[in-house]
Amino acid sequence: MITVRSRLIKEHYKLDLPDEIILAILEKVQDTETLVRCSSASKRFQAFVSKIDSLPLICTQGELSIMLSAALPHSIRISPCPHEDVKCLEVKLCSVPNIARCRANHASMFNAKIDDDQIDVRRTVAIQVGVLTRGFISKLIPIFLAKSNYYFRISQNETELCLDKILLHRPKTLRSVVISCVKDSYPFRGKVFMSRVQLANLMLDQLSKSSHQPLGSQHEDWLEEPENAAYWLKKQHRDREGETLWHIVYESESLHKLTAERDLKELMGDFD
């Protein structure tokens, strides 16, 4: 349903901005829906929008499904693209905050790089496993102790299907698709990320010590080693209690470490 807006800006003025300025402005619009609307403002604006080759998209899982399925019968064109020259599509899926009042407990990101017939898909998943307290990880989610294929079950979700659909019906120019899936956006005091082995070690260490003992300094150093894939996004070293602990999984074993770290930072950036 289209609502006609009656209250418009009071001042009406003629603007004569040069083309490159308008394009520069539109490139800064981080909302694809706004861009789509801009493209229907006038033919000149439609031409500007068609020059933008990197599209961000923030929507819920359901909305993305609608956009994709709407386009399927027709063409290789996917509906989020207002034109066919898009090179880069970034989709951020999120739950509507007032519906999902639970804390986000996992996040995932699919990153597809397309090079002609070669499609390289990487997957990064992070799961919240507990809260760091003085001496121990509290509220440990029991599933963490379950088999590692649990994580793959988490990511075998609609997100993956959406990626498949986009790849199958992609515009020829498309070179990269990033889908990140974030549930809710609850305020976090801080985050720690580590791999499964590291987390297991930490727990064993903690079990072998007195539960009243605070985290030792060797842990602090160890946690901040980048090769441990453990990050303190908040650099408040004094105040770590209550920070959430996130366990991360990379789908592909062959990932280059640096690439993986960048993905992780990108993925977790969604929570900031």
Add this chain to the structure above:
Amino acid sequence: MSSSTDSPTLTTETTQLSPQPDTETAKPTKKITLKSSDNQIFEVEESVAMEFATVKSFFEDSPSSTDIVPLPNVTAKPLSQVIEFCKEQIKFKANPDEAQKKKYNAEFLTEKSDKDLVDMIPVANYLEIKDLLDVLNQAVADRIENKSVEYVRNFFGIDNDFTAEEEAALRREHAWAYEGVDED
């Protein structure tokens, strides 16, 4: 709109003495005189004027020039706002404080009307002040985000040259993009 941004920055700082401790050896700050298209004279410190790439290259071409720099197509009001912005940026250059800079930039932008903002863009573009242009473009992008087509048309003063049928077809094709639009 705040009154401070409305008053053109005419011959400010002429009475200001450099407060730095090493002033004895420092040269007196050179002033550059700019003239807007509506014949207002702006006297600014050289460091501020050098933020304007256009003015800078003017002096690079004729280093000894003491003439007034004419700025055709630039009117006094947006120019005074641009000068105000650049003066602050120089302070941040000398004394980097990202948080303060962000705060200042945000305040500078929010108090401007739509018209003030878009009037400053051609000035920043003409004077080649890249940082300001970036900031202004982002501010405009933020102002049209999640707004209706009609709002965007009004904002940019665009005449709709689509036929009713064409526009209806566009809206049908991307119906999802026309829902949940903010109030104008």
